[in-house]
Amino acid sequence: MSLALNKARILRSMVAGAAMALPLVSSAGVLPDDRADALYHRYEGGGVTIQGPSVLVRKKMAEKYAVSANYYQDMITSASIDVEVSGASEYKEERDQYQLGFEYLRGKTTYNLSFTNSEENDYEAQTVGFGLSQDLFGDLTTISMGFSRGSDTVRNSTDPSFEQDIDRWSYRVGVSQILTKSIIATMNLEVITDEGFLNNPYRSYRYIDPNDTRRFTLAQEIYPRTRTSNAVAVNGRYFLPYRAAVYGGYRFFTDTWQIRADTFELGYVHPIKQQWTLEARVRYYQQDNAEFYQDLFGRVDQQNFMARDKELSTFNSTAFRIGASYEFAQTGWRFVKKGSVSLFYDRIEFKYDDFRDARVSQLIPTDPNYRPAGSEPLYEFGANVVQAFVSVWF
Amino acid sequence: MIKGIAVKVVFSVLLVSGLSACGNIEPWVKPYERQQLADPIMSANPHPISASYMDHVWEAREGARGALGGGGGGCGCN
Numbered sequence: 001m002s003l004a005l006n007k008a009r010i011l012r013s014m015v016a017g018a019a020m021a022l023p024l025v026s027s028a029g030v031l032p033d034d035r036a037d038a039l040y041h042r043y044e045g046g047g048v049t050i051q052g053p054s055v056l057v058r059k060k061m062a063e064k065y066a067v068s069a070n071y072y073q074d075m076i077t078s079a080s081i082d083v084e085v086s087g088a089s090e091y092k093e094e095r096d097q098y099q100l101g102f103e104y105l106r107g108k109t110t111y112n113l114s115f116t117n118s119e120e121n122d123y124e125a126q127t128v129g130f131g132l133s134q135d136l137f138g139d140l141t142t143i144s145m146g147f148s149r150g151s152d153t154v155r156n157s158t159d160p161s162f163e164q165d166i167d168r169w170s171y172r173v174g175v176s177q178i179l180t181k182s183i184i185a186t187m188n189l190e191v192i193t194d195e196g197f198l199n200n201p202y203r204s205y206r207y208i209d210p211n212d213t214r215r216f217t218l219a220q221e222i223y224p225r226t227r228t229s230n231a232v233a234v235n236g237r238y239f240l241p242y243r244a245a246v247y248g249g250y251r252f253f254t255d256t257w258q259i260r261a262d263t264f265e266l267g268y269v270h271p272i273k274q275q276w277t278l279e280a281r282v283r284y285y286q287q288d289n290a291e292f293y294q295d296l297f298g299r300v301d302q303q304n305f306m307a308r309d310k311e312l313s314t315f316n317s318t319a320f321r322i323g324a325s326y327e328f329a330q331t332g333w334r335f336v337k338k339g340s341v342s343l344f345y346d347r348i349e350f351k352y353d354d355f356r357d358a359r360v361s362q363l364i365p366t367d368p369n370y371r372p373a374g375s376e377p378l379y380e381f382g383a384n385v386v387q388a389f390v391s392v393w394f
Numbered sequence: 395m396i397k398g399i400a401v402k403v404v405f406s407v408l409l410v411s412g413l414s415a416c417g418n419i420e421p422w423v424k425p426y427e428r429q430q431l432a433d434p435i436m437s438a439n440p441h442p443i444s445a446s447y448m449d450h451v452w453e454a455r456e457g458a459r460g461a462l463g464g465g466g467g468g469c470g471c472n
Contacts, residue, residue: 037443043451056443070443138421170460176438178423182430186438190460231461237438239430253458261458269435277435287457311457325441344444350455385451387444 029108029135029142031066033337034059037391045348045383047079058101068101081379082310085358086204086218095120108135112146122155131172142176156201164197182239189232199223205308206358206373207297214372216361219300221307224292229255233263245269253287259312261287267321274330279344281321289314295354296374310379314353321346339392346385355379 035058042051052075058068074097079090097118104111109132116127131146150168174188204218235249246268253261267281290312292305323344330338356376363370371377423431430436439445449462 037441039443039447041447054443054447070446072447139425140421140423172461178428178431181423181427184431184436184438188461190462192460229459231458233461235438237436239433239436243433243435245433245435251458251461253460255457257457259457261456263458271435285452285456285458290457311455317456342441342444346448346451385448387447389441389443391441391443 029105029110029139031060031063031103031105031110032058034394035391036394037389039387039389042386043383044385046350046381047081047084049077050074060103064105066101066103066105068099068103070097070099070101072097072099081357081359081381082203085206085362086202093120095123108139109133122157123152125150125152127151127168129170133174140178144172144174144176146170146172148172152196154197154201159201162201164201166194166196166198168195169193183236185234185236187232187234189230191228191230193226193228195226198225198227199307200309203309205294205297205306207300207302208373210299214361214365216296216358216373217300219306221309222305223307224257224305227255227257229253229259235265243271257312258291259287259289261285275327277325277327279321279323279325281319281323283319283321284316285318286316287314289354293354295356308355310352310355313355315351315355316353317348317350319346319348335394337393339390341390342388344385344387348383348385349380350383351380352378 035056037054037056039054039056040051041054043049052073054070054072056068056070058066060066074095075092076094077090077092083090095118097116099114099116101112101114103113111132112130114127114129116125116129118125127148127150129146129148131144133142133144135142148168148170150166150170152166152168154162154164154166156162170190170192172188172190174186176184176186178184199221201220203221205221206216206218209215209217231251231253233249233251235247237245237247239245246266248267249263249265251261251263253259253263263283263285265281265283267279270278272278290307292303293307293309293312295308295313297303297306321344323342325340325342327338327340329336332338355378356374357379358373358376360369360371360376361373434440453459
């Protein structure tokens with residue numbers, strides 16, 4: 001039995017994924033260089049391991065057109081705290097994502113179009129994105145805007161008759177501005193609206209067992225059918241006098257579920273000679289819970305909407321990164337202009353303020369670690385994220 | 395709600411159109427002064443395949459989403 005307890009969350013990023021669509025990474029006045037990347041990714045933490053490959057190729061034609069293609073795969077093995085609390089056993093599943101992008105450069109304006117398809121045994125998502133960007137003011141400023149439309153189908157592997165839809169809309173505007181000879185800054189805004197079956201069909205909330213108040217009982221979550229979020233981010237990058245770069249960013253987020261979040265990021269890039277580039281980064285994230293989130297409800301059907309998804313709780317995460325890239329064939333080799341190999345490692349610590357380790361109240365009361373429902377220790381876990389990839393410019 | 399979003403988009407388009415009309419502003423950083431900005435270490439997104447993966451990691455485990463900087467990023471260095 002496949003219990004994809006994190007599915008809705010993993011897949012809901014599809015529209016945002018299209019926002020990150022491959023063509024949009026270019027500046028307006030020039031198309032990106034021909035390039036191929038092959039990446040292996042591995043995430044391990046909280047009883048979950050997700051790994052797989054990602055391959056990205058992009059090629060331009062006549063300096064006016066460009067096409068890009070990305071294949072991405074998640075192979076998931078999960079025995080997360082949600083799986084354990086629900087009494088299910090570890091499950092495995094796979095997600096495959098394909099993305100195609102097209103770009104057209106005309107004067108100082110770049111138009112782009114992207115298509116994304118993601119498939120799992122019980123979830124499908126399609127996204128179409130359109131965007132444009134334009135250089136202004138002697139190319140000091142680049143403005144961009146984009147729109148994405150997503151359509152998901154949610155199924156339940158334990159109930160063949162279950163099928164629900166989600167419609168997604170994303171609207172984006174951004175500006176990138178050269179401030180001085182050594183500083184560039186960007187600002188991005190994005191509004192995302194979802195409508196449909198937004199909760200995970202496998203996830204439960206918990207409430208106090210009316211027959212034994214030290215215990216809890218599980219019931220299926222109920223979410224609102226709409227969600228609209230607003231995010232605004234500012235980022236800056238500064239070239240240090242000895243050829244290194246420091247960058248920082250802040251994002252403010254709110255949504256109609258009353259989640260409010262702040263994200264801070266600070267990083268440093270340090271090249272060594274011509275071949276090595278080292279990077280270090282720290283990222284801090286904090287959010288307040290959704291208005292219908294509770295770790296432990298007082299009774300069944302206590303209110304219209306009820307969630308116990310830890311990603312809707314009040315929590316923070318701190319992430320540290322170190323990474324290195326090494327360039328090879330810098331003077332070219334056959335059809336290759338240059339290449340690089342990179343290794344990035346991120347350590348993330350998640351600390352929850354109102355999500356308790358419910359496994360503890362499922363122990364027998366004579367166990368020294370036992371605590372009654374509602375007084376378990378707060379949950380926290382660490383995750384290791386590794387990326388190893390090869391890039392070739394041709 | 396959709397109407398409100400549409401108003402924002404229309405406003406953005408008008409704003410951009412207005413800015414386009416100001417295309418003759420003298421750039422205060424000349425093209426030949428942009429060698430630092432053109433350095434690969436100043437690229438906002440040097441490894442798109444890695445950036446989109448990490449964005450996915452955050453999206454999957456945090457409530458916030460969006461404005462991750464897919465747009466723009468050009469420095470007019472070329």
